[in-house]
Amino acid sequence: MPSAPPIFQTTAFDVPDLDVLQQIYEGAVVGDIYTRDSNPNHTALADSIAQLEQAEAGAVFASGMGAIGSIFLTLAAAGDHVITARSLYGKTVQLASRMQRLGVSISSFDVSQPEQLRAMIQSNTRFILVETVSNPLLEVADLPAIIAYSDGVPVVVDSTFSTPELIRPCSLGASIVFHSASKYLNGHGDVMLGVAAGSAEMIRRLRETASVFGQNANPFESWLTQRGLRTLPLRMKQVCDTTRRLAEFLTGHPGVRRVHYPLLSDHRSRETACRLYPSGTGGMISIELAGSGFDVVNRFLKQLPNIPFSPTLADARTTVSHPATTSHRFLTQEERSVAGIRDELVRVSIGLEPFEVLAQEFGSALRAI
Numbered sequence: 001m002p003s004a005p006p007i008f009q010t011t012a013f014d015v016p017d018l019d020v021l022q023q024i025y026e027g028a029v030v031g032d033i034y035t036r037d038s039n040p041n042h043t044a045l046a047d048s049i050a051q052l053e054q055a056e057a058g059a060v061f062a063s064g065m066g067a068i069g070s071i072f073l074t075l076a077a078a079g080d081h082v083i084t085a086r087s088l089y090g091k092t093v094q095l096a097s098r099m100q101r102l103g104v105s106i107s108s109f110d111v112s113q114p115e116q117l118r119a120m121i122q123s124n125t126r127f128i129l130v131e132t133v134s135n136p137l138l139e140v141a142d143l144p145a146i147i148a149y150s151d152g153v154p155v156v157v158d159s160t161f162s163t164p165e166l167i168r169p170c171s172l173g174a175s176i177v178f179h180s181a182s183k184y185l186n187g188h189g190d191v192m193l194g195v196a197a198g199s200a201e202m203i204r205r206l207r208e209t210a211s212v213f214g215q216n217a218n219p220f221e222s223w224l225t226q227r228g229l230r231t232l233p234l235r236m237k238q239v240c241d242t243t244r245r246l247a248e249f250l251t252g253h254p255g256v257r258r259v260h261y262p263l264l265s266d267h268r269s270r271e272t273a274c275r276l277y278p279s280g281t282g283g284m285i286s287i288e289l290a291g292s293g294f295d296v297v298n299r300f301l302k303q304l305p306n307i308p309f310s311p312t313l314a315d316a317r318t319t320v321s322h323p324a325t326t327s328h329r330f331l332t333q334e335e336r337s338v339a340g341i342r343d344e345l346v347r348v349s350i351g352l353e354p355f356e357v358l359a360q361e362f363g364s365a366l367r368a369i
């Protein structure tokens with residue numbers, strides 16, 4: 001018996017006879033037949049996610065987008081209506097607009113005003129989609145209020161930025177929670193994977209969609225993520241502590257016009273953040289550099305030789321990204337300005353380096369520009 005779980009790197013599973021095959025398909029016997037449908041590495045990770053999220057069941061997907069794609073395709077069809085938060089991950093916005101092409105109507109609301117839901121919910125509204133903490137301005141969704149105003153419509157929560165270490169949306173009444181596990185759940189920047197948790201029936205439906213649309217995960221990445229989960233509590237604790245200290249350190253620095261971090265006194269989500277995330281909102285902060293245009297950003301990035309400029313987040317290493325030219329590049333300058341995404345905005349994903357190392361790196365880069 002190995003002390004670490006084995007990797008079931010196989011396309012299919014040999015089945016002894018027709019009776020067993022039948023029993024597996026009917027669910028009378030636990031087993032796997034074809035990895036696109038299920039695999040022991042999927043099951044192990046899905047069970048861990050369900051346990052962490054305090055939900056009945058879990059599922060794994062080829063990526064975070066695989067998870068949200070399967071959720072849309074499972075819950076909404078032509079003629080249906082979906083309500084989304086106004087500020088969502090860019091690719092999720094693109095996915096929602098693809099769903100519009102398929103006949104699903106989409107409306108969006110401001111998560112800071114959950115009472116807006118009252119007038120928006122229609123008889124054909126199939127779900128409400130929100131992110132726990134938005135990218136890159138870190139607006140915190142007041143999940144209990146959103147769920148209270150949902151009038152029984154399923155609330156689907158992207159908890160990628162928060163992880164079950166900080167909040168468990170299903171225990172607050174959400175129907176589905178999902179993550180880009182490519183981020184904190186794996187935590188090492190070497191996996192593409194998505195996960196979801198919810199009721200056993202909801203998860204059964206999502207898994208069926210994932211199988212039909214080929215959105216299932218591969219065994220090795222499920223295994224890596226399972227391994228990553230072992231250190232999730234430690235990593236999130238360190239990341240939250242360092243992030244809070246770095247946000248305070250950067251606030252008031254002459255090279256910085258503004259720091260966006262929900263636990264700072266001038267953030268619009270501070271009250272919600274203090275109530276829902278007393279120990280921290282994760283490892284993200286965004287900083288507006290003093291100066292104007294892309295030039296100041298370029299100079300700043302060049303002064304950070306040890307902090308990679310990388311269009312991802314939640315790696316074990318601290319990384320920086322530039323929303324105006326990456327996640328929000330599909331918006332016009334005017335749309336970006338309405339959304340509050342200035343050209344000088346830099347998003348920082350804090351990793352596991354000690355605070356002192358990061359303060360030194362960012363402090364000297366800011367002094368140099």
Ligand SMILES: Cc1ncc(COP(=O)(O)O)c(C=O)c1O
Nearest residue numbers: 063064065089158160180182193
């Ligand atoms: C909040 C959020 N949701 C979903 C996704 C999509 O996840 P993936 O890249 O694993 O497809 C991302 C990716 O960055 C994200 O930041």
